[in-house]
Amino acid sequence: MKELIETIVKPLVDHPDAVSIICEENDRQQIYKLSVHEDDIGKVIGKGGRIAKAIRTVVYAAGTQSSKRVHLEIND
Numbered sequence: 001m002k003e004l005i006e007t008i009v010k011p012l013v014d015h016p017d018a019v020s021i022i023c024e025e026n027d028r029q030q031i032y033k034l035s036v037h038e039d040d041i042g043k044v045i046g047k048g049g050r051i052a053k054a055i056r057t058v059v060y061a062a063g064t065q066s067s068k069r070v071h072l073e074i075n076d
Contacts, residue, residue, distance in 0.1 A: 001070065004062055005032060008055055013040035029069040044074060
């Protein structure tokens with residue numbers, strides 16, 4: 001899942017080396033925390049949150065194969 005998120009996000013940003021993803025897991029869900037360079041926040045969120053919503057849709061769809069619920073947080 002981490003690779004999927006990186007594959008989607010890195011082409012969108014100007015600083016792909018600053019992209020980091022931390023996975024926190026408990027018994028019911030996996031939480032992926034995405035951090036990008038402060039100049040790239042707007043590119044990842046998009047106008048009205050459209051890009052963030054599209055990224056979450058793809059990640060959640062890929063997460064349906066797992067028995068745990070997947071959640072993606074975009075950190076400022």
